[in-house]
Amino acid sequence: MDRRCFLVLLLAGCADPSANLVPTVSPLPPAPTPQQPAPVAPPTQSGDMTFDEWARDFYMRAVKAGLPPALLDRELAGLTPDPRVNSLDTRQPEFAKPFGDYIKGVVSEDRVAIAARRKPALAQTLDEIETRYGVPGDILMAIWAMETGFGAVMGDFDVVRSMATLAAQGRRRTFAEDQLMAALRIIGSGEFPRERLRGSWAGAMGQTQFIPTSFLATAVDGDGDGRRDVWGSAPDALASAANLLARGGWQRGQGWAREVILPSGFDYSLTEGPRETPDWWAQLGVRRADGLPWTTADLTAKAMLIAPTGAQGPCFLLFPNHFVIRKYNNATTYALGVGLLADRFGGMGPLVKAWPYESALSLGDRIVTQRALAQLGFDPGQPDGVVGVNTRTALRNWQKSRGLTADGYLSLDMVSRLKAEANIL
The missing domain is CATH 1.10.101 (Muramoyl-pentapeptide Carboxypeptidase; domain 1)
Known part of the structure; x- marks a missing residue:
C-alpha cells in the first residue's frame, strides 16, 4: 500500500467521528404569552341575537364593576326580553293630553276622599316624618296617591327583566344598565330577593315608586322594623319619599307654589323667566289669588311665574320646593299636580280661575x-x-x-x- 494512502486512512480512523457533524442547537423555549381571559359563555340563550350579545357584554362589565359572577350566573340565566316593555317604551302618543285635563284628572274628588279616610291612621307617622325631614305629610300623601293610588297599583313587572330589555334595546341603555346594576346589588346584598323587586315597566318600585338607584341611595326604614320595605310598609315608602325630597333640597316651612292673578296688560313674556321674591312680582301687579298674605318663609324665596295654559288659564308663582318635587318626576304637570292635590288634602278649595277648554x-x-x-x-x-x-x-x-x-x-x-x-x- 502506498505509504501516503495508509497515512490518510490512519488519520481518518483516529479522528473524532463527530468532528464533521453540524453542532445541534437546542431551540429556545417559546416566550410566554399573555394570560388570555377565559371566554365568557353567553349568560342566556334567548334566541334574540341582539339581546344575547348585549347580555354577554353586560356580564363582563358587571364582573369588572364588582358584581359576583355567581350572582350574575343565577340572575341572568334564561333571561329573555319582555315584549311588553319594548311595546310600552316605543309607544309614541299621537295626541298630547291638554294640561288642564291632566290636572283635573289628578286632583279628583275620589283621591281627596280616600286621603281623608287614610290620613287619621297615619297622622302620627306623617308628623314624625315631617319633624325629621321637613316635608309636609300632605305632599307625601299626594305623591303616594299619584304614584300608586295609595299603594294599590305598584306594577307587576320583573325589574331585572325590564331593565335588561331596555338596556338591550339601546335607546336608554345607560339609565337601564345603571338600574339593572343597582337591582342586582339589592338582590346580592340579601336585603330583598328578586321576586320582591316588582314594579313598573320602567323600573319604578314600591308604593312611592323608587327606581333601584334611588332605593339604594335614599330608601329608609320608616316603621322601625329594621327593613326598608317600600312595597309592604306605607311608613317606609312615605319616609323614603321624604328623604329623597329632603336630599333634593326641600326648604322646611316654605310653600311649593301659589295661584296668582295678573293685571290687565301684563307682559306674559316674563313667564318661565326671572326668579324673584313675591314683593318683586307685586310691583308688577301680581297678587295671590286667594287674597291671603305671604308667609315669612315665602317672602324671602325667589319664585318663577308660569301660565301653563296661557293667558286664559290660572297662573302660578313656583317656589324652590316645586322644583324639588320635579326631582321625583321632572314634569311641570306632575309637580303642579302633586302640589295642588296636597293643597286639597290640606283643606284648601279649588283654584280661583278655572282651567280653560283646550283642544288636544x-x-x-x-x-x-x-x-x-x-x-x-x-x-x-x-x-x-x-x-x-x-x-x-x-x-x-x-x-x-x-x-x-x-x-x-x-x-x-x-x-x-x-x-x-x-x-x-
Whole structure:
C-alpha cells in the first residue's frame, strides 16, 4: 500500500467521528404569552341575537364593576326580553293630553276622599316624618296617591327583566344598565330577593315608586322594623319619599307654589323667566289669588311665574320646593299636580280661575309648529314633538315679535298662524 494512502486512512480512523457533524442547537423555549381571559359563555340563550350579545357584554362589565359572577350566573340565566316593555317604551302618543285635563284628572274628588279616610291612621307617622325631614305629610300623601293610588297599583313587572330589555334595546341603555346594576346589588346584598323587586315597566318600585338607584341611595326604614320595605310598609315608602325630597333640597316651612292673578296688560313674556321674591312680582301687579298674605318663609324665596295654559288659564308663582318635587318626576304637570292635590288634602278649595277648554294637539301639530318656528328664525331645538321649555321660549319670542300675547301657549290657533306664516301646508 502506498505509504501516503495508509497515512490518510490512519488519520481518518483516529479522528473524532463527530468532528464533521453540524453542532445541534437546542431551540429556545417559546416566550410566554399573555394570560388570555377565559371566554365568557353567553349568560342566556334567548334566541334574540341582539339581546344575547348585549347580555354577554353586560356580564363582563358587571364582573369588572364588582358584581359576583355567581350572582350574575343565577340572575341572568334564561333571561329573555319582555315584549311588553319594548311595546310600552316605543309607544309614541299621537295626541298630547291638554294640561288642564291632566290636572283635573289628578286632583279628583275620589283621591281627596280616600286621603281623608287614610290620613287619621297615619297622622302620627306623617308628623314624625315631617319633624325629621321637613316635608309636609300632605305632599307625601299626594305623591303616594299619584304614584300608586295609595299603594294599590305598584306594577307587576320583573325589574331585572325590564331593565335588561331596555338596556338591550339601546335607546336608554345607560339609565337601564345603571338600574339593572343597582337591582342586582339589592338582590346580592340579601336585603330583598328578586321576586320582591316588582314594579313598573320602567323600573319604578314600591308604593312611592323608587327606581333601584334611588332605593339604594335614599330608601329608609320608616316603621322601625329594621327593613326598608317600600312595597309592604306605607311608613317606609312615605319616609323614603321624604328623604329623597329632603336630599333634593326641600326648604322646611316654605310653600311649593301659589295661584296668582295678573293685571290687565301684563307682559306674559316674563313667564318661565326671572326668579324673584313675591314683593318683586307685586310691583308688577301680581297678587295671590286667594287674597291671603305671604308667609315669612315665602317672602324671602325667589319664585318663577308660569301660565301653563296661557293667558286664559290660572297662573302660578313656583317656589324652590316645586322644583324639588320635579326631582321625583321632572314634569311641570306632575309637580303642579302633586302640589295642588296636597293643597286639597290640606283643606284648601279649588283654584280661583278655572282651567280653560283646550283642544288636544296631535304629534304632527307639535312637530310642524317646531319646524315653522325654526323656519321663521325662532329656534325651538330638535323638532321632536315635545313642547318643552325651548319650544315655549321660541313661541313666546315669535308671539312678542308679532304683537300677540306672549304667553308661550301652543293652541290650535297658534299652530294655524305659524303654518300660514311659514307657508307649510
